[in-house]
Amino acid sequence: MANYHGRKSLDLGLLEIETKINALDLKILEVFEDTFSSFYEKDLEKSKKVIKNDYLINKSSLEIENNSIEVIRRETPLASDMRKLTSYMFVSQELERIGDYLSGICKINLKIGKKPFITKFEKIPKMEAIAKNMLKDSIKLFSNVPEEKKAIKAARKIFSQDDEIDYLNYQVQNDLIKRMSRDSKLVEQGTYIIWVAHNLERISDRANNIAERTIYVITGDSGAIVPYELEE
Amino acid sequence: MIKQKIKSQKKINKSSDNESNKIINFSDPVLESINLNVLYGKVLAVKEVNIQVPKNKVVSLIGPSGCGKSTLIRCFNRMNDTIRIARVNGQVLYNKRDVSDMDPAEVRYRIGMVFQKPNPFPKSIYENVAFGPKVNGIKENLDEIVETSLRKADLWKEVKDRLKENAYGLSGGQQQRLCIARTLAVNPEVILMDEPCSALDPISTDRIEELIKDLSSSVTIVIVTHNMQQAVRVSDYAACMMAGEERIGELIEYGEVDQIFGNPKDKRTEEYVTGRIG
Ligand SMILES: Nc1ncnc2c1ncn2[C@@H]1O[C@H](COP(=O)(O)OP(=O)(O)O)[C@@H](O)[C@H]1O
Ligand SMILES: [Mg+2]
Numbered sequence: 410m411a412n413y414h415g416r417k418s419l420d421l422g423l424l425e426i427e428t429k430i431n432a433l434d435l436k437i438l439e440v441f442e443d444t445f446s447s448f449y450e451k452d453l454e455k456s457k458k459v460i461k462n463d464y465l466i467n468k469s470s471l472e473i474e475n476n477s478i479e480v481i482r483r484e485t486p487l488a489s490d491m492r493k494l495t496s497y498m499f500v501s502q503e504l505e506r507i508g509d510y511l512s513g514i515c516k517i518n519l520k521i522g523k524k525p526f527i528t529k530f531e532k533i534p535k536m537e538a539i540a541k542n543m544l545k546d547s548i549k550l551f552s553n554v555p556e557e558k559k560a561i562k563a564a565r566k567i568f569s570q571d572d573e574i575d576y577l578n579y580q581v582q583n584d585l586i587k588r589m590s591r592d593s594k595l596v597e598q599g600t601y602i603i604w605v606a607h608n609l610e611r612i613s614d615r616a617n618n619i620a621e622r623t624i625y626v627i628t629g630d631s632g633a634i635v636p637y638e639l640e641e
Numbered sequence: 642m643i644k645q646k647i648k649s650q651k652k653i654n655k656s657s658d659n660e661s662n663k664i665i666n667f668s669d670p671v672l673e674s675i676n677l678n679v680l681y682g683k684v685l686a687v688k689e690v691n692i693q694v695p696k697n698k699v700v701s702l703i704g705p706s707g708c709g710k711s712t713l714i715r716c717f718n719r720m721n722d723t724i725r726i727a728r729v730n731g732q733v734l735y736n737k738r739d740v741s742d743m744d745p746a747e748v749r750y751r752i753g754m755v756f757q758k759p760n761p762f763p764k765s766i767y768e769n770v771a772f773g774p775k776v777n778g779i780k781e782n783l784d785e786i787v788e789t790s791l792r793k794a795d796l797w798k799e800v801k802d803r804l805k806e807n808a809y810g811l812s813g814g815q816q817q818r819l820c821i822a823r824t825l826a827v828n829p830e831v832i833l834m835d836e837p838c839s840a841l842d843p844i845s846t847d848r849i850e851e852l853i854k855d856l857s858s859s860v861t862i863v864i865v866t867h868n869m870q871q872a873v874r875v876s877d878y879a880a881c882m883m884a885g886e887e888r889i890g891e892l893i894e895y896g897e898v899d900q901i902f903g904n905p906k907d908k909r910t911e912e913y914v915t916g917r918i919g
Contacts, residue, residue: 488904488911
């Protein structure tokens with residue numbers, strides 16, 4: 410069997426996919442920057458570019474999935490290798506979804522267009538900073554695969570920011586709904602901005618998933634992570 | 642998705658030499674070794690193996706070459722008796738009876754064995770299968786026994802019109818199935834297989850694997866294999882053996898097959914199943 414007679418071709422396969430994931434990581438972080446700079450600055454051209462280039466992210470994600478399937482088929486890997494490969498597929502899909510959320514924000518930007526913003530943006534930049542950190546940290550965790558203790562510590566740090574972003578999202582919704590119910594002229598843009606906050610919350614959730622996956626790759630134990638709700 | 646956090650109590654250990662990694666207790670094991678040590682001359686080859694084999698399950702023995710898999714499997718039906726310099730200390734129990742107190746011939750037909758290279762007798766196909774029952778004094782219904790055994794071994798259709806032909810005329814895969822039929826003819830409770838497919842082509846290997854799965858509803862099978870995927874496909878439990886610096890083989894981990902190949906507890910097992918060692 411391939412994996413019995415030597416790991417060379419398996420290791421090469423893993424390396425090739427990891428390289429592609431790293432490239433996708435960088436791409437997503439770049440798109441993240443572009444999305445928000447184009448949003449605050451009302452740079453509609455940049456937003457259009459993000460939307461137009463989203464297909465590239467989808468393409469790399471599919472490529473990672475296909476490469477992983479190919480290596481699984483060819484090498485019939487076991488244990489941690491198998492977990493790695495299935496996680497590559499999972500994480501590439503998470504990254505692809507994050508790309509969708511970002512291009513969603515760009516679409517909203519186009520809809521708002523050149524009209525002045527109805528808000529000064531206090532909470533959304535905070536959400537943006539948290540989501541970006543969570544994303545960066547989880548990507549780093551996934552590609553570095555540190556030893557177990559370090560990984561759990563890093564994952565905890567990522568998960569701990571989740572509550573804050575949820576709360577900010579709730580506040581954005583609340584504030585805007587109140588204002589919209591008083592002034593119907595705010596309804597259109599108010600709804601759009603609620604979507605921006607929502608997308609940021611979703612991005613942070615995907616970042617959580619990536620961190621969670623890393624713990625699974627390392628420990629092999631999907632029970633190493635339990636939902637809050639199940640703990641007393 | 643619901644919010645997640647890491648379970649703090651959960652201690653995951655990938656440490657070596659954890660006793661609990663090696664032990665599974667079954668209520669009614671067919672085979673059991675207790676503090677088993679095997680020496681060849683003065684050299685200790687296998688050390689302190691404690692393992693239980695459950696009834697009508699398939700247990701695979703895995704591990705790098707020379708770690709003592711063949712040595713261990715041979716203890717189960719006293720095949721080491723045939724190796725002059727081999728000395729077995731400790732106990733092997735077959736249904737709670739010490740095999741060393743049993744008649745070796747009885748041990749070997751209750752616990753049959755299939756080897757790496759098919760080893761039919763230079764006789765007809767029929768005689769190969771009828772051999773065991775004849776030795777055991779069975780004179781009646783031989784035709785029926787031969788047919789049933791060949792059917793169970795998935796060989797009947799291919800040989801039913803050439804039962805009188807010499808077994809050597811069969812292909813390697815057919816010869817191996819004939820050896821399985823020969824073992825089955827005496828109604829064994831256990832079949833030991835030491836790398837039964839390593840001399841076979843992939844298609845014959847597939848057929849033997851299918852056969853193992855079919856047989857496991859009524860016989861207990863212990864199989865030594867170097868093929869990890871084969872172990873995953875056919876077995877319920879897997880036992881990983883390893884020889885350390887002094888080249889003495891030990892059992893290092895025993896568990897359900899999904900756990901051994903999906904999430905081994907001992908890092909040496911992980912390294913072996915992922916091809917990092919061995
Ligand atoms: N007949 C024998 N005489 C002397 N040493 C033997 C004999 N059979 C096996 N050994 C030794 O016992 C150890 C375990 O061998 P074996 O049980 O054949 O391992 P495996 O089947 O895992 O490859 C090895 O070091 C081997 O050299
Ligand atoms: Mg051997």
